[in-house]
Amino acid sequence: MPVKVFELAKELGISNQEIVSRLDKAGVGKFAPSQELDDTTTIKAREVLAVPAETATAASxxxxxxxxxxxxxxxxxxxxxxxxxxxxxxxxxxxxxxxxxxxxxxxxxxxxxxxxxxxxxxxxxxxxxxxxxxxxxxxxxxxxxxxxxxQSAPKSFSNKGKPTDSISRPPVVTIMGHVDHGKTSLLDFLRKAHVVDGEAGGITQHIGAYQVEIDGKRITFLDTPGHAAFSAMRKRGTSVTDIVIIVVAANDSVMPQTEEAIQVALQAKVPIIVAVNKCDLPDANPDKVLTDLTRYELVPEAFGGTVPTVNISAKTGQGIPELLEAILLVTEIEVDPKADPHAKMQGTIIEAKVDKGRGTVATVLVQQGTLRQGDNVVAGGIFGKVRGMTDERGTKLVKAGPSSPVEIIGLGGVPDAGERIEVAKDEKEARALAQRRGDRMREARFTSNGNLTLEQLYARLLSGPIKELNLVIKADVQGSVQAIRDSVEPLGNDEVRVRVLSAGVGPVSDSDVLIASADHQADAKNCMIVGFNVGMAGNATKKAEAEHVQIKIFSIIYELIDAVKDGMLALLPPIYEEAIIGKAELRQMFRLPGNRSIAGSYVLDGVIKRNSSVRVFRGKDMIHEGPIETLKRFKDDQREVATGYECGITLRGYNELQVGDIFECYEMRQIQREL
Known part of the structure; x- marks a missing residue:
């Protein structure tokens, strides 16, 4: 009966590392712990492993x-x-x-x-x-x-020369994949909470951090959104993660955001596990998923590669135990995550927002050291004291060690998601650190926005003035603010671009309208305030109407981005192109009083429209170009005449026509502008 390598290791009471090493040295084969051995290989493996490694070591x-x-x-x-x-x-x-x-x-x-x-x-x-x-x-x-x-290995040393006592910590696992492929459903099944139904558009709007316990072993999960707009948030997730789980729907296989998630994980150089989800559906095809993965540098273990794949259903729970086993195996074999709980505390801001009753609330992933209630902390240009700390279930904590996701209150402002957070010795040091870092961040922002190279300046002079859509961004949490900004700032071309005047957390307020109206110089088209999952505060609505400032609120990220694109396109001048719409042949001339005539014609192709323009060809030569003045069928005026019908045509200011002349009818159509 086939058996997996790690199951055989458990049966024989040896470690996964040892069984892999011994099978490789004995020439049985090089296997990953989660690989399945066929009957013949299993028998051979049992024979090789019959002599305990300890005996062999003692003998030699x-x-x-x-x-x-x-x-x-x-x-x-x-x-x-x-x-x-x-x-x-x-x-x-x-x-x-x-x-x-x-x-x-x-x-x-x-x-x-x-x-x-x-x-x-x-x-x-x-x-x-x-x-x-x-x-x-x-x-x-x-x-x-x-x-x-x-038994008594010496302590390792940190870069500051102080001794460290590294111990094993829970692995940090990031879940990625295409939108609607079941990332949040998987996490929901694992932590037995219900957060999926209330999410607009089925998209996870913020990164969440949760810790689960399996057989006494803890795993920290980061849930990242699947839409391409949150690429920057995904990249933040992989900067703190040990393992990436790519969720792929068995009925869809690899999709655009799946490919993007794979590339982000590969660039981060972290182990990857593929969870093939929705295997309970009738049209599920897990084998196709495995085949498609090979196009993206991921060779599944089933194909002789090194990437573990697990067939699951986040809806029914099928395969979830095997997925957790794979996580623990990869953790033991490849990652071996360690941290020193006694070192100086360092971590990452996963999310931050403003809560009416509690002030700034930040989700922190502790990576080194221990975070304690009462600690003075610094995150970017923000500082404060940890006045309260809870886990993902709302349980109050007094301290949190490595790999713990916690929610803290007490920061004096809203730090950027992905910002490093560390403990200072006292409030004075925290304030000074925040001041210095804030100055550097403002200087960097000013430099990046204002200074141009000579080449850029020359290119701008050649291309002429560039139109700008001035944007004020407001969102409910800092992660969304950053993701929106990262998504809209690259938009544009040589004619139009986005300029973010302000970006922050909280409802749209009077001050946001003032920022917008102060810069757009009475041109309502070139300024917009966009809000994401926020409301209006004070007299912002009336103020915006008075100042002719657009305010648009969204709950789905890609609708917001589309609105920004539309606003940019509205600033561009229209472009027209010529479109041939029909041809007609002059078959008989009808003379009218006043030296006028009607060209009795037959429509050969397309349509002939009144008020459109025509070119008149006699043989290969064009003899006239101008507008159609009248278009008739019998004695009635017509707006257009289609293929296969006869009509009477008169041209404005031209009457020198002959039987056999060809009318080529065309119109100017506005081209849809694109960014």
Whole structure:
């Protein structure tokens, strides 16, 4: 009966790393822990694994190599009996570039030895001063087993020279994918909360952070929106994540936002798990999803690759246990997330908003150290004191360790989502840090908006004046403000662009109207206030009417972006192009009093319209171009005459026509402008 590698490891009471390593060394094959073995391979694996690894190690105890603490790359190569270049090659695979005299931390030595198939024991440190190479995330076979680490390994050191005590922390998992493919439904199933039905347009409007517990092990989930407008929010999510889950609907397969999410995850260089959702639907085709994934550098384990895929249904719960097992496996094998709860607290602002009763409310993901109630904190140019702290269920907390998502109150303003947050020693230091950072941010914003290179200035002079749609953005939370700004600022071309006058959290107020009206110089077309999930405050509506300022409120992000595009297009002058609409042949001339005549014609193609223009061709030569004055059928005036019908045509200011002349009728049509 087929069995998965990790199931066999559990059965035999050995670690996933050990079973993968031993099967590889014995020539059975190189497998991922979640791969399934067929009957023949399972039998062979059981035979190979019948002799415990501990026995083999004891028998070859003489092969154990003693390595000094903080050994150099060159010295390690000599001790292991390989060239220093081999050690450097392994380090490069771990993402570390090290010189021959670079000293290595014990953790890094164990990983390198494991990769080279050597058994080592860390001995005494040399007398010379040392520097530390921090070991990054490693591949599954590179992670040392718990038994290979010394009982009293020395503490590692932070970049400030202070000792750190890193311990395992919950993995941070980001969920991504195409809109409506079931990301939030999956998270909803995991945390047993109901947040999907109330979301406008089926789109998650804000990033949320939640922690769940499975068999005593915690996992922190970040839920990111699926629409392309939130690309910047997705990228923020991957900057703090350990694992990315790409959710793909089995009935849709890979869609545009799926591809974008894959690219973001690949650029972030984090492990990827694919959850093939909606497998309960009649038209589900999981195999097609696996095939389509290979076009985007993701080769599923089922095809001999390294990307775990799990068939699930977020609606029924099918496959959810297997998905959680895959997360825990990838965490153990590839990620091994660690943090020091005693280090200086650092984290990331996941979301921030203004609450009427509580002031600024920020969702924080603690990444290093411990956040405590009463701490003075700084986030960008904002500072404050943590006056209250709760988890995602609303439970009050007094402290939160690494990988904990918490909601805090007490900041003096609304920081940008994705901003780093850290603890200061007191309010004075927090204020000073916030002041310096705020000054730098304002300077950077001014420089980016105001200074042009000579090439840019020359190009602008050549292209003439550029029209601008002045925009004021208001939203309910900071993450939405940033996502909207990131989406609209790149819009435009050589003729028109967006200029964001102001962007902030909260309802549209009188001051927003004043900002808009002060800049648009009485031209109502070139300024707009857009709100996202917000209302109106004070006399903003009346003020806007008086100042001729447009205010538009939205609850769906892409409708807001479309409105901004329409506003920009309205500033552009119309462009027309000629369209041939019909041809007619002059077959008989009818003379009228006053030296006038009617051209009796037959419509050969298309339509002939009154008040349109014609070109008159005699053979290959054009003899006249001008407007049609009258168009008749029999004695009645007609607006247009179609193919296959006869008509009478007179031309304004031209009467020199002959039988056989061809009328080519055309009109000028306005082209739909695009950005």
């Amino acid at each position: 105890g003489s092969d154990t190599i003693v390595i000094p603490v903080n050994v150099t790359v060159k010295e390690l190569g000599e001790k292991l009996g390989v060239g220093p270049s081999e050690v450097q090659k392994v380090l490069m695979g771990m993402g570390v570039l090290a010189g021959l005299n670079q000293r290595l931390a014990p953790d890094a030595v164990q990983r390198i030895a494991k990769k080279l198939g050597k058994t080592v024991v860390i001995g005494e440190a040399p007398e010379a001063p040392v520097a530390t190479v921090a070991a990054p995330k490693v591949a599954p076979t590179e992670k040392p087993s718990a038994t290979s680490r010394p």
